[in-house]
Amino acid sequence: MPTAGLVTPSLETVLSSIEAASSADAINVESNIQYLISLLKRRQVRNSRACAIATAHLLSLVVSKYQVTNITGLIERVQEVGQRLTSAQPKELAVGNIVRRVLGVIRDEAEEDREGEESLYSEVRDEDAQSATPEEKIQSSSPSTSNPLRHDTINSKDLPTNVQNTKDGQLVQPRSLVSSQSSIAAGTSQPLLKSMFNLLSHPASNASSPSATPGTQSPRASSSRPMGDLVDVSAAKDLRAEVVEAIDEIIEELNTADDQIAGYALDHIHSNEIVLTHTASVTVQKFLLRAAAKRKFTVIHAETFPNDHENVHATVTGSVKASSNNSGTDRFHKSLVAAGITVILIPDSAVFALMSRVNKVVLGTHAVLANGSLVAAAGSKSIAQAASMHKTPVIVLSAVYKLSPVYPFSVDTFIEFGDTTKIISNDETDLLHQAEVENPLYDYVPSQLIDLYITNLGGHAPSYLYRIVLDHYRPEDTEPPHQETT
Amino acid sequence: MPVAAIEALILLLSHSPTSTISETLSLLSHYTNILKASVANPIALSAGTDLFQRYLISTLQPPQPTNKPERKGSRARQGDGTDDFQAIRHHLISNGRLFVARAKEARSQIANIARNFIREDTTVLTYGSSRVVGAVLAAALKACTNFKLVYVCNSSTSSTELPSTIPKPSPDLPIAVIPPSAVAHAMSHISMVMLGAEGVVENGGIISGLGTYQIGVLAKAAGKPVYVCTESHKFVRMFPLSQEDVGGEVLRFSEGGAGERGSETKKDESQVDYTPPELITALITESGVHTPSAVSEELIKIWY
Numbered sequence: 150m151p152t153a154g155l156v157t158p159s160l161e162t163v164l165s166s167i168e169a170a171s172s173a174d175a176i177n178v179e180s181n182i183q184y185l186i187s188l189l190k191r192r193q194v195r196n197s198r199a200c201a202i203a204t205a206h207l208l209s210l211v212v213s214k215y216q217v218t219n220i221t222g223l224i225e226r227v228q229e230v231g232q233r234l235t236s237a238q239p240k241e242l243a244v245g246n247i248v249r250r251v252l253g254v255i256r257d258e259a260e261e262d263r264e265g266e267e268s269l270y271s272e273v274r275d276e277d278a279q280s281a282t283p284e285e286k287i288q289s290s291s292p293s294t295s296n297p298l299r300h301d302t303i304n305s306k307d308l309p310t311n312v313q314n315t316k317d318g319q320l321v322q323p324r325s326l327v328s329s330q331s332s333i334a335a336g337t338s339q340p341l342l343k344s345m346f347n348l349l350s351h352p353a354s355n356a357s358s359p360s361a362t363p364g365t366q367s368p369r370a371s372s373s374r375p376m377g378d379l380v381d382v383s384a385a386k387d388l389r390a391e392v393v394e395a396i397d398e399i400i401e402e403l404n405t406a407d408d409q410i411a412g413y414a415l416d417h418i419h420s421n422e423i424v425l426t427h428t429a430s431v432t433v434q435k436f437l438l439r440a441a442a443k444r445k446f447t448v449i450h451a452e453t454f455p456n457d458h459e460n461v462h463a464t465v466t467g468s469v470k471a472s473s474n475n476s477g478t479d480r481f482h483k484s485l486v487a488a489g490i491t492v493i494l495i496p497d498s499a500v501f502a503l504m505s506r507v508n509k510v511v512l513g514t515h516a517v518l519a520n521g522s523l524v525a526a527a528g529s530k531s532i533a534q535a536a537s538m539h540k541t542p543v544i545v546l547s548a549v550y551k552l553s554p555v556y557p558f559s560v561d562t563f564i565e566f567g568d569t570t571k572i573i574s575n576d577e578t579d580l581l582h583q584a585e586v587e588n589p590l591y592d593y594v595p596s597q598l599i600d601l602y603i604t605n606l607g608g609h610a611p612s613y614l615y616r617i618v619l620d621h622y623r624p625e626d627t628e629p630p631h632q633e634t635t
Numbered sequence: 636m637p638v639a640a641i642e643a644l645i646l647l648l649s650h651s652p653t654s655t656i657s658e659t660l661s662l663l664s665h666y667t668n669i670l671k672a673s674v675a676n677p678i679a680l681s682a683g684t685d686l687f688q689r690y691l692i693s694t695l696q697p698p699q700p701t702n703k704p705e706r707k708g709s710r711a712r713q714g715d716g717t718d719d720f721q722a723i724r725h726h727l728i729s730n731g732r733l734f735v736a737r738a739k740e741a742r743s744q745i746a747n748i749a750r751n752f753i754r755e756d757t758t759v760l761t762y763g764s765s766r767v768v769g770a771v772l773a774a775a776l777k778a779c780t781n782f783k784l785v786y787v788c789n790s791s792t793s794s795t796e797l798p799s800t801i802p803k804p805s806p807d808l809p810i811a812v813i814p815p816s817a818v819a820h821a822m823s824h825i826s827m828v829m830l831g832a833e834g835v836v837e838n839g840g841i842i843s844g845l846g847t848y849q850i851g852v853l854a855k856a857a858g859k860p861v862y863v864c865t866e867s868h869k870f871v872r873m874f875p876l877s878q879e880d881v882g883g884e885v886l887r888f889s890e891g892g893a894g895e896r897g898s899e900t901k902k903d904e905s906q907v908d909y910t911p912p913e914l915i916t917a918l919i920t921e922s923g924v925h926t927p928s929a930v931s932e933e934l935i936k937i938w939y
Contacts, residue, residue, distance in 0.1 A: 520917065520926050556917070556924040558751040612928035619932070624922070
């Protein structure tokens with residue numbers, strides 16, 4: 150637990166308590182989980198990056214402290230923790246994204262381990278080859294097509310060729326391959342089942358129950374047995390260390406995402422351009438600063454009243470605001486003005502009027518959804534619509550951790566409402582008696598209003614995002630919920 | 636339709652004695668052509684037959700040549716081939732029913748996902764007699780969501796007849812039936828359009844009953860989302876560039892003469908049109924919700 154003292158709980162306190170716990174024993178894991186859950190509920194850890202970093206560190210702690218005997222157990226543990234975290238704050242999509250990334254990492258590591266072991270088994274089972282039936286021969290040729298919905302083509306494509314090299318068509322191994330593939334990922338038979346093409350070739354492996362998701366169902370233990378059998382305890386311990394290492398890579402990605410995005414700045418910002426932006430987004434500021442090092446351009450900055458205007462003023466004028474929401478590294482970057490760029494601060498109402506003179510719009514976002522649309526700071530939608538009217542390109546800067554595989558069935562579920570006193574103070578009782586005041590913090594911006602996403606992996610069209618989702622998240626973890634709560 | 640085609644082909648396989656791969660494949664392609672020729676619009680059919688053919692070709696590969704001496708060298712290569720083949724044939728036939736059952740299961744999975752789009756107090760517009768859409772509506776009804784349905788009837792049939800796939804009107808589900816000419820007028824009252832498809836083409840567009848394109852255009856103009864519910868086995872490798880590519884002659888000009896008129900007015904109910912991907916908001920398949928641009932990904936998975 151953090152040391153007593155008058156420190157406002159925030160990302161720093163979470164991280165320090167997790168660090169303290171990682172050197173201690175396993176009992177502290179639960180208290181750390183509780184601590185993060187309470188901070189999420191109270192919105193003292195807010196914004197995508199802070200939540201993502203906190204979640205990643207916590208999951209790293211959970212994995213390293215978990216007494217692993219098999220992989221399914223680890224997956225279940227992470228799913229359970231993940232579900233608690235996401236239900237603490239369903240509007241912070243970054244939490245769910247990181248949980249799914251970690252689950253994907255665990256499944257990947259498990260598959261790599263299994264692949265290593267299978268090649269050991271193949272020599273052992275040579276003499277059983279004669280009794281193999283053609284049934285298995287079918288199954289041996291179909292593993293190459295049997296993982297249509299999984300994009301770790303490294304594993305799925307390699308396995309059949311590995312198998313084919315050791316023997317000719319008749320193989321016993323495919324049976325275990327197929328069953329292990331079907332039991333991989335706590336019941337991946339749901340994805341196998343989904344390709345109709347597969348239905349004609351995999352009747353047996355499709356019989357298992359639907360797979361588990363972090364958000365909804367509890368995982369099924371029935372399909373876990375074969376996986377548990379195949380993995381040694383010693384392999385499992387290595388797995389844990391590998392998973393922790395992979396989570397560290399995710400944390401590294403989170404920390405360097407802004408700099409990687411800024412690396413693309415010179416491709417998109419040219420001399421004498423007029424760029425429009427809003428909110429005091431650190432990502433956007435770093436992006437523009439990188440361009441400012443080599444080019445001279447003008448920035449029109451909409452002040453984003455009432456939720457962010459103080460931060461915007463501070464950012465534009467260059468005075469550092471001691472806000473607890475910023476992590477330490479964010480505070481010390483130059484302002485654009487200091488870098489020699491002309492910055493024009495405008496009220497939000499002037500956006501449409503000035504849009505005809507703007508060359509491009511650069512926006513940050515809170516979250517990106519699977520269909521390419523955004524949950525961004527309030528005001529983004531009007532800016533994007535004004536830009537689309539004038540055919541001005543809209544560029545959104547967003548690292549991949551903000552990309553959620555969730556499909557927005559209803560846009561209202563993602564909009565968070567904030568403090569109404571920022572609009573009307575509580576003194577104005579006459580008005581408050583007669584009017585309902587709302588202060589939405591986010592806007593839903595549909596994908597057709599956006600022209601380009603710049604992520605830490607490069608620039609992409611909104612229609613391409615489904616591919617990035619497939620590359621980073623496993624389908625077993627991204628299944629849509631069966632029960633939607635409004 | 637694709638499921639029926641595959642069922643028919645599997646039945647054919649079980650009744651025709653074949654002993655080699657090429658015999659099977661040529662038999663299959665012969666009957667596939669007969670099937671395609673017998674239907675006015677073979678697109679949905681070809682989805683099923685192409686899938687089946689693709690599956691057969693990939694599983695009936697001749698066995699790999701081996702150079703390992705310790706392999707069972709005494710068994711004749713031909714004997715190997717025939718035994719394997721008979722076993723495959725048997726396996727295929729026994730899978731036929733399973734495939735159909737899975738296809739139906741796909742429908743209920745789609746219903747489970749798609750019903751989340753139907754929220755409280757929404758009005759859904761639908762057209763055609765897709766069983767998938769019927770399942771979605773039934774699932775939403777079962778979840779006690781209060782919504783309304785606007786059904787666009789086909790003007791060639793009786794105007795008040797609801798197809799059997801759509802749930803009956805009830806206090807839980809008020810249904811309005813409108814002719815296609817009223818769709819533009821009704822657009823302002825609806826929240827979304829939900830459609831089925833006979834086929835999904837490579838660029839994410841759909842082939843569906845004549846009139847679907849019209850509804851898509853009107854929905855786009857009114858800013859309403861269009862959701863297409865379809866199983867993944869309806870994905871075809873086609874890339875139409877215009878309505879003409881989808882076949883069927885819609886415009887039949889008459890140049891006078893009473894006798895001609897009589898024969899021209901036969902309304903072909905199996906006419907289809909092509910709805911381009913820009914008009915579609917999302918495709919709901921059993922593997923989740925996809926944007927039209929993700930369809931090519933699914934096709935690659937099936938075909939390569």
